[in-house]
């Protein structure tokens with residue numbers, strides 16, 4: 001049983017965080033306690049990365065298996081040198097281009113990194129977040145901060161302090177509320193420990209942007225459900241992840257076919273007396289206005305959809321729907337990360353629409 005504690009939520013200015021608020025949070029972290037804080041991607045559940053007992057609290061609070069390694073968040077490039085055995089030239093190039101920002105680099109871990117952080121792997125994942133609150137907090141703590149997304153294990157990542165509170169109230173002493181996250185999907189994780197740089201998890205920095213700096217960057221390996229469940233390199237990469245509490249399906253196909261298929265699916269569920277939630281683009285809303293489905297509009301650009309996806313899944317979940325249908329988006333740019341998260345939210349359940 002996890003002990004219930006009082007959770008305080010403090011507002012913090014996301015551009016110029018108040019020093020007193022940051023100090024209060026940093027004091028907790030130095031004392032080995034947990035603090036939820038905003039980053040530009042999603043909210044993080046932070047603990048001092050160099051205190052194993054503190055990092056252990058993260059796994060307990062989330063209900064996360066110890067086999068799933070954590071990202072160490074840093075605020076200065078020098079800290080990277082302490083956490084890894086050697087910083088290759090490509091890491092400096094990527095850091096110069098994308099840090100602070102939504103990029104995580106996997107490199108051989110130094111002795112300083114607790115095994116709990118790496119889940120026993122030889123490598124450690126490191127990121128310098130772009131959010132002023134996150135940077136101020138890491139600096140004030142004076143130590144790297146280990147932080148997974150601040151959700152219960154297997155649930156949707158939080159893009160607001162309220163999402164994090166809904167999942168972890170009573171399990172953390174403090175939540176810093178810096179408003180909604182701007183990127184909305186997690187960082188891109190690149191593995192620089194092997195022969196070729198490869199994306200382990202698509203995210204806030206696109207494959208195209210990475211290749212502009214490092215042309216040899218390899219796209220994520222496509223895995224079947226079975227393979228991904230056995231994947232040991234990045235255990236958090238299993239297909240069922242970031243999931244809403246209700247079954248979801250990704251609907252693919254060209255515009256016209258996709259809308260027709262979604263309408264037919266909605267009717268099918270309604271005929272059984274079930275409530276349907278749909279995640280669509282703004283341009284689709286008119287089509288579904290009379291359908292009786294709960295509609296959550298994600299915007300039209302993939303960037304907007306990435307920012308709103310997790311909030312949309314939570315809203316539909318809370319509306320009490322029995323099934324969620326998601327439209328698909330183009331795979332370029334952030335679209336790759338968006339598709340990855342949609343596939344994870346749906347557990348790989350795809351409906352291929354065909355013109356009748």
Ligand code: TXA
Pocket residue numbers: 039041042043044045068069070071102104106118121123124125127129147148149150185186187188189200233234235236237
């Ligand atoms: O944007 C983000 O990355 C957010 C914010 C809070 O920074 N964090 C985040 O953490 O998404 P989390 O724990 O939900 O996902 C981190 C994933 C793990 O599931 C694991 O797959 C991968 O990072 N990872 C961590 N260490 C690794 C390592 N040494 N090798 C390979 N993958 C690793």
Ligand code: MG
Pocket residue numbers: 148149157
């Ligand atoms: Mg996560």
